[in-house]
Amino acid sequence: MTExxxxxxxxxxxxxxxxxxxxxxxxxxxxxxxxxxxxxxxxLGVVYLGALFALLLQSFFSIDExxxxxxxxxxxxxxxxxxxxxxxxxxxxxxxxxxxVTLVSAAIAFPIAxxxxxxxxxxxxxxxxxxxxxxxxxxxLVRVYAWKLILAKExxxxxxxxxxxxxxxxxxxLALPVVGGPSLxxxxxxxxxxxxxxxxxxxxxxxQASLERVPASLIEASGDLGATPRQAFAxxxxxxxxxxxxxxxxxxxxxxxxDYIIPQIVGSSRLFIGQAVYTHQGTAGNIPLAAAFTVVPxxxxxxxxxxxxxxxxxxxx
Amino acid sequence: xxxxxxxxxxxxxxxxxxxxQQVSRHFGSVRAVDAVDLEIAAGEFFAMLxxxxxxxxTCLRLIAGFEQPDAGHIxxxxxxxxxxxAYRRNVNTVFxxxxxxxxxxxxxxxxxxxxxRGMAKAERHAKARQALALVxxxxxxxxxxxxxxxxxxxxxxxxxxxxGEPKVLLLDEPLGAxxxxxxxxxxxELKELQRRLGITxxxxxxxxxxxxxxxxxxAVFNDGRIMQVGTPEEVYARPRxxxxxxxxxxxxxxxxxxxxxxxxxxxxxSLRPERIxxxxxxxSPAPDSLVAEGRLESLQFHGATxxxxxxxxxxxxxxxxxxxxxxxxxxxxxxRLAWPRAALHAMDESS
Numbered sequence: 146m147t148e149x150x151x152x153x154x155x156x157x158x159x160x161x162x163x164x165x166x167x168x169x170x171x172x173x174x175x176x177x178x179x180x181x182x183x184x185x186x187x188x189l190g191v192v193y194l195g196a197l198f199a200l201l202l203q204s205f206f207s208i209d210e211x212x213x214x215x216x217x218x219x220x221x222x223x224x225x226x227x228x229x230x231x232x233x234x235x236x237x238x239x240x241x242x243x244x245x246v247t248l249v250s251a252a253i254a255f256p257i258a259x260x261x262x263x264x265x266x267x268x269x270x271x272x273x274x275x276x277x278x279x280x281x282x283x284x285x286l287v288r289v290y291a292w293k294l295i296l297a298k299e300x301x302x303x304x305x306x307x308x309x310x311x312x313x314x315x316x317x318x319l320a321l322p323v324v325g326g327p328s329l330x331x332x333x334x335x336x337x338x339x340x341x342x343x344x345x346x347x348x349x350x351x352x353q354a355s356l357e358r359v360p361a362s363l364i365e366a367s368g369d370l371g372a373t374p375r376q377a378f379a380x381x382x383x384x385x386x387x388x389x390x391x392x393x394x395x396x397x398x399x400x401x402x403x404d405y406i407i408p409q410i411v412g413s414s415r416l417f418i419g420q421a422v423y424t425h426q427g428t429a430g431n432i433p434l435a436a437a438f439t440v441v442p443x444x445x446x447x448x449x450x451x452x453x454x455x456x457x458x459x460x461x462x
Numbered sequence: 463x464x465x466x467x468x469x470x471x472x473x474x475x476x477x478x479x480x481x482x483q484q485v486s487r488h489f490g491s492v493r494a495v496d497a498v499d500l501e502i503a504a505g506e507f508f509a510m511l512x513x514x515x516x517x518x519x520t521c522l523r524l525i526a527g528f529e530q531p532d533a534g535h536i537x538x539x540x541x542x543x544x545x546x547x548a549y550r551r552n553v554n555t556v557f558x559x560x561x562x563x564x565x566x567x568x569x570x571x572x573x574x575x576x577x578x579r580g581m582a583k584a585e586r587h588a589k590a591r592q593a594l595a596l597v598x599x600x601x602x603x604x605x606x607x608x609x610x611x612x613x614x615x616x617x618x619x620x621x622x623x624x625x626g627e628p629k630v631l632l633l634d635e636p637l638g639a640x641x642x643x644x645x646x647x648x649x650x651e652l653k654e655l656q657r658r659l660g661i662t663x664x665x666x667x668x669x670x671x672x673x674x675x676x677x678x679x680x681a682v683f684n685d686g687r688i689m690q691v692g693t694p695e696e697v698y699a700r701p702r703x704x705x706x707x708x709x710x711x712x713x714x715x716x717x718x719x720x721x722x723x724x725x726x727x728x729x730x731x732s733l734r735p736e737r738i739x740x741x742x743x744x745x746s747p748a749p750d751s752l753v754a755e756g757r758l759e760s761l762q763f764h765g766a767t768x769x770x771x772x773x774x775x776x777x778x779x780x781x782x783x784x785x786x787x788x789x790x791x792x793x794x795x796x797x798r799l800a801w802p803r804a805a806l807h808a809m810d811e812s813s
Binding site: 384 | 527
């Protein structure tokens with residue numbers, strides 16, 4: 146009889162320590178969750194929030210102009226320094242750049258993401274992911290330096306314009322006030338192009354993910370109810386994709402706000418917030434001002450998210 | 463010249479709501495709809511019945527305008543619609559998954575078609591409330607679709623499709639996601655709604671019970687073709703071929719050899735299980751009946767009915783008994799069956 150070899154009990158109890166531990170965890174899922182979440186939460190709480198708080202604290206100190214030492218007294222003097230024309234210029238320049246990069250990358254990313262989400266299947270979808278992700282596999286520095294070469298006066302862009310007998314066009318663009326410069330690699334336009342290229346995947350992927358979640362039947366339903374493709378886009382597709390666009394814009398906007406390498410390698414020598422932070426905390430030793438500069442993107446992002454929420458960007462979540 | 467074989471002109475002089483002439487729609491090598499001819503009369507409750515992949519949903523999407531035919535001609539109330547996109551057709555759809563807009567309230571969902579037409583807010587909301595009253599869903603105006611039950615979503619989808627006063631309402635398996643009780647209730651309500659509004663309803667379903675109970679006429683689809691069109695009674699009583707006999711209700715199909723042995727007639731016959739009676743010991747059959755003897759293989763209790771399978775030489779017959787017999791035979795016992803000669807219905811030999 147084979148049945149005789151089976152244990153003749155309905156409920157098995159006991160067993161080794163590990164087994165009892167796993168029984169305990171299975172029957173108390175909350176305990177398991179707590180154990181799994183405690184280390185990352187501690188890390189986030191102590192290391193991340195703690196550092197952020199220390200930073201915030203630093204920004205309320207000031208530097209003694211004579212000794213160059215930090216005075217550990219609460220003051221708003223450092224924040225006042227942000228409003229000096231030179232510093233304010235840096236902030237305005239950075240925010241304008243971040244806004245331009247975000248708007249243009251959203252405009253470029255949307256059709257690509259729409260194609261990937263709605264039409265690409267199988268091999269084409271794989272190709273899409275590869276094309277979007279592949280640049281992320283190589284070093285950020287390598288890509289930025291590559292762009293410096295591409296945009297340089299002796300670079301391929303200048304050459305292509307010359308071959309097409311369009312040098313006058315490139316020269317015309319470079320002659321524009323503010324955005325122009327001696328060459329693309331030494332102009333705001335060049336900085337903008339590199340920012341756009343580097344952060345574009347961070348816009349495409351969330352937009353694609355949000356469009357992927359819009360069932361095809363919703364688009365058919367809007368057409369069925371009389372909406373032209375343009376109306377369907379405005380009333381159904383865009384509102385439902387908006388959380389993705391906002392998520393993408395948070396990436397492109399905040400990454401541009403904080404970056405200090407791209408404007409240093411490609412662009413005019415005028416500073417962006419990231420560079421200002423880098424300079425002040427380094428050679429200048431002005432930690433309070435560096436901290437105050439760092440608070441600027443945080444505050445701007447706070448307002449940005451608040452505004453996005455007010456506009457209903459997260460209603461479809 | 464294109465003809466519509468097997469379609470007699472409508473007896474009543476009603477305008478034709480939807481006309482298909484030799485319509486085909488292919489997806490690669492798959493013939494989803496293959497040379498279909500069809501006429502749906504105005505004001506009719508028309509069901510398209512068939513198994514999944516039979517082409518019924520593609521036909522619905524051809525009427526809605528989500529698909530364009532590869533060949534053939536489609537008219538809606540006399541207007542040619544090839545090349546006309548969905549948003550220019552006065553036809554609305556109740557989708558299988560309801561397709562409610564998740565970012566809008568119930569009221570805004572229902573008012574959507576009116577908003578697209580540029581109707582002022584107060585007016586379109588008033589009309590949307592009327593439509594919601596029509597489907598008996600009041601007091602949920604400000605809810606989001608996710609906050610509703612399946613049955614409530616179904617009503618919203620129905621109100622949204624009706625608010626624009628379409629000429630034809632298309633329903634794509636609208637009751638499929640509901641539980642049995644709600645489904646039966648909605649069947650009655652839909653039928654009542656259609657009668658009251660007088661709009662042509664075209665209803666796609668794979669549930670033969672639903673098609674039989676709700677429709678004025680129905681078309682049975684298989685492999686992209688229409689097997690039979692007729693009233694529920696016609697299709698049930700006189701299935702044209704083996705497929706219809708098996709798909710619409712249950713049926714015993716007698717092959718020519720078996721039929722000859724049992725009845726003396728040669729041909730394919732359909733015999734409905736409920737037409738067969740179980741003869742008690744010594745009981746003689748009614749006049750003009752055919753009798754067969756077989757071994758009882760199984761007996762199932764279904765509440766209102768009992769279902770017997772009886773192995774007669776050459777064929778296993780399914781028998782449905784409405785009333786309990788005086789004595790229930792045991793499994794393996796030899797029983798005698800009888801059915802009126804008129805219960806045998808001769809079918810096309812094809813398919």
